Amino acid sequence: MIKPDIVFVANLAGVSPATVSRVMNHPELVHPETRRKVELAVEKSGYIRNRAAQAMHGRRSATIGLVVPTVANTIFAEVVQSFNDTVSKEGFTLLLASHGYDLDMEYRLIRKLLEHRVDALAVVGLDHSPGTFRLISGQRVPLLAIWNYLPDSPLPCVGVDNCEAGRLAAEHLVALGHRRIGMVFPATSNNDRARDRKKAATAAFIAAGIELPQRWQITSPYSIAQAKAACLELLEGKDRPSALLCANDVIAQGAIYAAARLGIAVPGSLSVIGIGDFAGSAQMEPALTTVRIPAQRIGTAAGEEIVAAVSRCDPDRMIRRRVELELIMRTSTGLAPELIAAG
Amino acid sequence: MIKPDIVFVANLAGVSPATVSRVMNHPELVHPETRRKVELAVEKSGYIRNRAAQAMHGRRSATIGLVVPTVANTIFAEVVQSFNDTVSKEGFTLLLASHGYDLDMEYRLIRKLLEHRVDALAVVGLDHSPGTFRLISGQRVPLLAIWNYLPDSPLPCVGVDNCEAGRLAAEHLVALGHRRIGMVFPATSNNDRARDRKKAATAAFIAAGIELPQRWQITSPYSIAQAKAACLELLEGKDRPSALLCANDVIAQGAIYAAARLGIAVPGSLSVIGIGDFAGSAQMEPALTTVRIPAQRIGTAAGEEIVAAVSRCDPDRMIRRRVELELIMRTSTGLAPELIAAG
DNA sequence: TAAGAAAATGAAAACATTTGCAAGACTGTT
DNA sequence: AACAGTCTTGCAAATGTTTTCATTTTCTTA
Numbered sequence: 206m207i208k209p210d211i212v213f214v215a216n217l218a219g220v221s222p223a224t225v226s227r228v229m230n231h232p233e234l235v236h237p238e239t240r241r242k243v244e245l246a247v248e249k250s251g252y253i254r255n256r257a258a259q260a261m262h263g264r265r266s267a268t269i270g271l272v273v274p275t276v277a278n279t280i281f282a283e284v285v286q287s288f289n290d291t292v293s294k295e296g297f298t299l300l301l302a303s304h305g306y307d308l309d310m311e312y313r314l315i316r317k318l319l320e321h322r323v324d325a326l327a328v329v330g331l332d333h334s335p336g337t338f339r340l341i342s343g344q345r346v347p348l349l350a351i352w353n354y355l356p357d358s359p360l361p362c363v364g365v366d367n368c369e370a371g372r373l374a375a376e377h378l379v380a381l382g383h384r385r386i387g388m389v390f391p392a393t394s395n396n397d398r399a400r401d402r403k404k405a406a407t408a409a410f411i412a413a414g415i416e417l418p419q420r421w422q423i424t425s426p427y428s429i430a431q432a433k434a435a436c437l438e439l440l441e442g443k444d445r446p447s448a449l450l451c452a453n454d455v456i457a458q459g460a461i462y463a464a465a466r467l468g469i470a471v472p473g474s475l476s477v478i479g480i481g482d483f484a485g486s487a488q489m490e491p492a493l494t495t496v497r498i499p500a501q502r503i504g505t506a507a508g509e510e511i512v513a514a515v516s517r518c519d520p521d522r523m524i525r526r527r528v529e530l531e532l533i534m535r536t537s538t539g540l541a542p543e544l545i546a547a548g
Numbered sequence: 549m550i551k552p553d554i555v556f557v558a559n560l561a562g563v564s565p566a567t568v569s570r571v572m573n574h575p576e577l578v579h580p581e582t583r584r585k586v587e588l589a590v591e592k593s594g595y596i597r598n599r600a601a602q603a604m605h606g607r608r609s610a611t612i613g614l615v616v617p618t619v620a621n622t623i624f625a626e627v628v629q630s631f632n633d634t635v636s637k638e639g640f641t642l643l644l645a646s647h648g649y650d651l652d653m654e655y656r657l658i659r660k661l662l663e664h665r666v667d668a669l670a671v672v673g674l675d676h677s678p679g680t681f682r683l684i685s686g687q688r689v690p691l692l693a694i695w696n697y698l699p700d701s702p703l704p705c706v707g708v709d710n711c712e713a714g715r716l717a718a719e720h721l722v723a724l725g726h727r728r729i730g731m732v733f734p735a736t737s738n739n740d741r742a743r744d745r746k747k748a749a750t751a752a753f754i755a756a757g758i759e760l761p762q763r764w765q766i767t768s769p770y771s772i773a774q775a776k777a778a779c780l781e782l783l784e785g786k787d788r789p790s791a792l793l794c795a796n797d798v799i800a801q802g803a804i805y806a807a808a809r810l811g812i813a814v815p816g817s818l819s820v821i822g823i824g825d826f827a828g829s830a831q832m833e834p835a836l837t838t839v840r841i842p843a844q845r846i847g848t849a850a851g852e853e854i855v856a857a858v859s860r861c862d863p864d865r866m867i868r869r870r871v872e873l874e875l876i877m878r879t880s881t882g883l884a885p886e887l888i889a890a891g
Numbered sequence: 892t893a894a895g896a897a898a899a900t901g902a903a904a905a906c907a908t909t910t911g912c913a914a915g916a917c918t919g920t921t
Numbered sequence: 922a923a924c925a926g927t928c929t930t931g932c933a934a935a936t937g938t939t940t941t942c943a944t945t946t947t948c949t950t951a
Contacts, residue, residue: 208688210907221931226909236929251686256663257609258907260600262936268643268664276619277629277827286620289646298660300611301644303632317641320599321611343594345551429828458828465833484620485772485801490808553937564901569939579899601937604906 209250218246229254260322269511270300270318270326272311278427279483280453281329283500284351284507288327291508297324297515308334308395319344324515327351327507331358332397347514347522351507353398354527361514363507363526367398370496371405373532374478377494378448379413382541383476386410387421387439387446389432389456399452402480406450421446425456432459433466440467440475447475447541454479454486454495461489461537472539482533492535503528552593561589572597603665612854613643613661613669615654621770622826623796624672626843627694627850631670634851640667640858651677651738662687667858670694670850674701675740690857694850696741697870704857706850706869710741713839714748716875717821720837721791722756725884726819729753730764730782730789732775732799742795745823749793764789768799775802776809783810783818790818790884797822797829797838804832804880815882825876835878846871 215222220239227234228243235243246252260266269292273281289299300323302314312334318326319340325347338359341348350362378386388407393400410417425435432455439445440463451457457479464471471477471491479486482497506526514522558565563586570577571586578586589595603609612635616624632642643666645657655677661669662683668690681702684691693705721729731750736743753760768778775798782788783806794800800822807814814820814834822829825840849869857865 212907222908223910223931223933224929227930230909234929239929251683253659253662253687255604255665255907257600257603257665258936259909261598261604261907261938262909264909266600275629276632277626279622279625282622282625283620285644286618286646289619289644293645293657298664299644301628301632301642302636303629314636316596319596321641322598322600340594344596429831433831459831462831462833488772488776488802488805490805555937565938566901566903566940567899570900573939577899582899598937601906602939604908604937605939606906607939 209252211254214243214246214250214252217250218243265324266322267297268300268321268323269297270302270323272302272304272314272318272326272328274306274329275303276301279455280427280481283484284504287501287504288508291505292512295512297512306395308332308337312336312340315340319346325349325511327511330397331355331360331362332395347511349507349511349514351503354525356525358525361522361524363510363528364503365498365528365530367401368405370480370498370530371402372409373496373530374450374480375406375409377478377532377538378450378476379409379415381476381538382544383448384415384541385446386415386417386448386450387423388417388450389423389425389436389460390452391426392424402452425459427453427455429455429459429462432456433463436460436463437466440464440469447543448538449475449477451477451479454481454483454493457493457495458489461491461493471537474542476538478538487535491537494535494538495533497531497533499528552595554597557586557589557593557595560593561586608667608858609665610640611643611664611666612640613645613666615645615647615657615661615669615671617649617672618646619644622798623770623824626827627847630844630847631851634848635855638855640855649738651675651680655679655683658683662689668692668854670854673740674698674703674705675738690854692850692854692857694846697868699868701868704867706853706871707846708841708871708873710744711748713823713841713873714745715752716839716873717793717823718749718752720821720875720881721793721819722752722758724819724881725887726791727758727884728789729758729760729791729793730766731760731793732766732768732779732803733795734769735767745795768802770796770798772798772802772805775799776806779803779806780809783807783812790886791881792818792820794820794822797824797826797836800836800838801832804834804836814880817885819881821881830878834880837878837881838876840874840876842871
């Protein structure tokens with residue numbers, strides 16, 4: 206039993222291969238009766254058309270490449286999901302690659318995706334190696350940066366303004382009267398998202414006349430376990446901040462667990478704010494105050510833009526779409542203890 | 549500036565296309581000096597080889613299809629990640645599709661992946677539509693079911709025995725002396741994982757002479773928010789169980805948050821056990837007792853098996869690999885209150 | 892240094908499809 | 922019944938590689 210190809214089906218239906226091809230791609234061009242015959246033959250033989258041969262002809266490959274740091278992280282899983290849903294609805298299939306925050310690896314992965322002749326390419330963030338930029342500009346493949354928005358980004362982008370996210374979080378703590386503030390961020394090299402958030406938050410605190418002692422600025426990767434460990438260390442002494450601004454909700458979750466372990470009341474003696482509003486943040490006890498980044502909306506919007514970019518075939522069109530942030534006040538933040546004491 | 553193809557590179561290097569092809573695929577066959585010349589030409593022209601043309605020649609497409617219910621769920625994100633890491637290391641790229649627990653959709657997605665001539669296909673679980681089985685058996689593509697292990701599975705599989713998972717969780721509660729037991733599970737049609745766990749847990753309870761009143765058997769999808777809501781309802785009355793067996797850690801997390809909201813002490817007056825041991829379960833307060841399903845090990849093992857299946861080209865070889873479960877005792881379960889009262 | 896073996900290269904067929912072009916088969920109009 | 926116009930369809934070229942086979946070049950060894 207050999208695998209049926211288009212000529213096998215053509216013979217079976219008593220037509221030419223060209224007609225079979227037309228039935229698959231432009232059904233309106235062929236006579237309904239012929240169409241029926243062909244469809245029957247396709248059904249009977251179990252024919253499955255070969256996208257590779259199709260792609261080779263210069264047509265669409267019907268694939269879209271997506272490169273993310275990791276999917277094992279709630280942060281990106283949601284965006285991958287909704288992006289996939291959106292492009293899938295338009296008949297595209299996702300080629301997924303993850304580089305684990307290694308930009309050289311990212312370059313190699315993008316190369317691999319280009320070998321597969323993806324119709325378009327989406328990457329996360331605006332930080333990429335020079336090699337990557339060179340590679341892309343040489344090809345005529347639409348490229349979209351997702352997750353980040355910048356008014357003057359070098360790439361088309363769909364996402365949120367991380368500076369604003371940092372600022373919103375900081376201003377919320379300031380409004381609650383906090384002046385002894387700690388921050389928990391991952392290493393910010395190669396991570397423009399964390400960098401922008403931290404910079405803007407710092408600026409907002411300075412603007413409010415708040416000092417940020419070095420001992421309360423700590424570093425932790427995006428992992429609940431490591432964030433909890435880092436915060437345990439920060440919080441166990443006498444001299445601790447009254448509020449913690451965390452780079453994202455995963456870290457904030459770690460911080461809250463650390464406080465719970467140490468018997469520190471949240472928000473009574475410690476306020477914690479995150480960024481992201483991931484699944485579960487609303488349900489925690491205490492429920493996490495955070496700056497919502499609408500991952501689904503970003504994924505969907507990015508999917509729409511990339512499909513649009515593929516169908517109009519002008520790879521150099523620059524679109525920038527900004528998705529709105531929103532401060533979600535819940536129960537993990539409250540008035541600074543000093544204010545409460547003062548009555 | 550036209551896109552360079554293999555003959556363009558060949559001319560640039562002053563060799564034949566065949567030689568260029570050999571440099572890309574079997575470098576050891578060509579003279580070092582020639583190789584250098586060709587590599588230089590590749591570099592200079594920015595040539596990127598066309599996998600589609602390669603695949604068309606009957607060679608590998610170097611892609612592997614993975615079909616999951618969803619990736620927006622911690623449950624699968626981890627397994628996707630480690631599976632991808634493993635096959636990626638061997639030069640394959642992942643074609644990802646998600647069907648949202650809809651088996652008809654799954655059929656269509658698998659068709660699409662076959663059109664792209666994936667070298668192998670991985671799906672989650674053993675529940676699939678008859679159409680899917682027919683489709684696969686017609687093709688000569690290795691298929692692997694991941695996540696579940698069954699000694700007599702109809703498909704090659706790499707995963708855990710969900711019956712054992714349910715049994716382990718149930719026996720732990722029994723050993724702690726609990727006799728008033730509730731269970732929180734999603735709908736079990738089209739979900740063999742949840743079904744097996746529930747069946748085995750039920751059997752274990754019956755074997756221990758424990759009755760399972762209908763009012764304590766509740767249904768909730770895999771969502772923290774919905775699980776929390778469902779558990780709030782179950783727990784707020786006077787007549788509540790002393791222990792909750794949850795279909796997975798996401799549901800267990802919801803249950804713990806519900807207890808926290810109602811001021812019910814865990815594990816003092818309510819024990820909660822999950823299944824999965826997801827990221828964060830160990831760090832929660834109280835830390836979640838659970839049956840660990842080693843998602844990474846499953847993903848890695850599945851990746852290895854599928855790569856092996858591709859290189860040996862015997863699509864009908866039946867392998868079944870079982871990954872071990874482990875009961876992880878933490879602080880969300882404790883002795884039944886009745887036993888404590890009795891001293 | 893010549894013969895034979897081994898290594899390196901090229902020519903051309905093969906892979907499964909799409910599409911421009913042209914020819915044949917209808918339709919409706921005079 | 923002839924004509925123009927519109928639908929359908931088939932032919933054949935083109936797409937970018939890989940690989941078999943044959944040929945040429947280089948290396949051993951006597």
